[in-house]
Amino acid sequence: MGTHVIKMPDIGEGIAEVELSQWHVKVGDLVVEDQVLADVMTDKAMVDIPSPVHGKVIALGGQPGEVMAVGSVLISIEVEGAGNLKESAAPAPVKEAPIAPKTEATVESKPVAAAAPRPAAVCQGPMVAREADERPLASPAVRKHALDLGIQLRLVRGTGPAGRVLHEDLEAYLAQGQSNASAPVAAAYAQRNDEEQIQVIGMRRKIAQRMQDATQRAAHFSYVEEIDVTAIEELRAHLNEKHGASRGKLTLLPFLVRALVVALRDFPQMNARYDDEAQAITRLGAVHVGVAMQSDVGLMVPVVRHAEARSLWDSAAEISRLANAARNGKASRDELSGSTITLTSLGALGGIVSTPVLNLPEVAIVGVNKIVERPMVVKGQVVIRKMMNLSSSFDHRVVDGMDAALFIQAIRGLLEQPATLFVE
Known part of the structure; x- marks a missing residue:
């Protein structure tokens, strides 16, 4: 019998160390080639590490939450054959075939890892x-x-x-x-004295670090505006009825992405990044919209790239594809970075008002609250309208309060008069 030592592979992009997020095996387990051994976290992307050999696990090189250098010993596996020590890096992640969304548009996907399915x-x-x-x-x-x-x-x-x-x-x-x-119902009223300590590792650690960094560095301020979304919801329902079967169903998000794109033409200072060290603002022509969403491993922000060049259905298809990749832990580093402005929504749980935290180095984030039906006065008549709040935050070091208000008012006008979204 021999020992095969697997070292932490070079994930690429100049990464020198990664965080060991989770083991999928333990000492004594029998593993087969391509079986996933561990998950490691690089920045915000999760990477599966597969086994290059068949054998028995005899030693683990770290604990979940530990930051490990590339080239350090990840795991030791006993294999059949000569007794000499064998070493290798874990197989590098392999690109999978693109994930085809259920909608008409298909965009190439770049999942992080392509290990064979777990046994x-x-x-x-x-x-x-x-x-x-x-x-x-x-x-x-x-x-x-x-x-x-x-x-x-x-x-x-x-x-x-x-x-x-x-x-x-x-x-x-x-x-x-x-x-x-x-x-027994009585069990629900039983006294409890148990405690549970949860180690902050992996994605939760990354989220904590980014949120702390954002609130310490940026001068946050929030602005809330009420929007009548009755007309845009009627348009959405009409388009879904007419084209939903052939092009896919539209949610409100593609309309919000379109509204951002159009409004940013007059407010380019919102589509920017602020470099603290250089004390410089970079305004970008390309609109890469980060769409914050919840996954099993925590908050993730996949990026709809070049939203300015996408139709409603193209945006919808890309949002759907990215959401599936994020929730399945298959979103790549490229798909989770590079946004220029962020859109965040809690969907039906959106509440009335929220105070979203900036996704640094961006200077603006637009938060979507839930849609509710309320009696409103329109032309002297009380009518039932669908209302929604936008709760948005800005970096006051870069964005003035008046500009923020005007920007959100511009989005409001576009959504309340949806034809203007498509007038060039």
């Missing part, structure tokens, strides 16, 4: 109970879903990566009649 034994199997103190992998949304259904997550076998419990696993659990929703 079925890693993520499949009968549902079994875990130890009482064992915390299963699951996103906050899945945990809340389980709580609402009265399901103990430790009783559910996860079918996601590394045994992560997914929403589908909860539904499957219920379908098999194993829900503990009928547990």
Whole structure:
């Protein structure tokens, strides 16, 4: 028998070190070639590290959350053959074929990693109970879903990566009649003294660092404006009814992206980056819109590049493709960087007002709140209209309050008179 030492590979782009985010194997596990061994975090992109050999894991080179240098020992695997020590870097990520969105437009995708699918034994199997103190992998949304259904997550076998419990696993659990929703009501009022410490690693650490950096460096101020979106919603419904089957359904986001593009023609100072060290502002002609969205690993901001050159359906297709890549952990570094202005929305949970944090080095972020029907006075008559707030933040070092207000008012005018979105 021999030992095969796998070193941290060179991810590229001059990266000297990466954070070990998660192990998918443990000491004693048998692994096969191309099986995913670990996830590592580089800036904001997650990369799968596959095994180049068959064998048995005998040593792990680090703990989740540890920052490791390129070339350091990642994992040691016992393999059949000569007893001498063999070394290699983990296989470099391989580009996958483009992900085709369900809409008409197809844009090339550049996922970070292309390791072969994990062996079925890693993520499949009968549902079994875990130890009482064992915390299963699951996103906050899945945990809340389980709580609402009265399901103990430790009783559910996860079918996601590394045994992560997914929403589908909860539904499957219920379908098999194993829900503990009928547990005694008294248990809900039992005294609890348990505590749980969660290490801040991986994506959550990156988010924390960026948010702290943004609030310390930029002089934030927010501006909120109310918008009547009745007309734009009627247009959206009409276009979906007429073209939805052939071109794909439109959400409000592509219209907001279009409104940003048109408004920025008169307010180029919003489509800019501020360099703290050089004390210089760079205004950009290209509009690369970051679309903040939630994923299982935390907040991610994939970028719709050259939004100024995209139609509604082209923008919709790209947003959909990027959202799928982000939520599946397959968004590349390029797809998560380079934005010039950011659009953030909580969808139906958008609330009335929010105070979004800037995505530095950008100087503006436009936040979308939920749409509600309210009685409004229009031409002396009380009518029901669909209303929505835009809660936006700006860097006061670069953007004056008057300019911010005028910029959002311009977006308001475009959305309330949607024909102006397409008048050149």
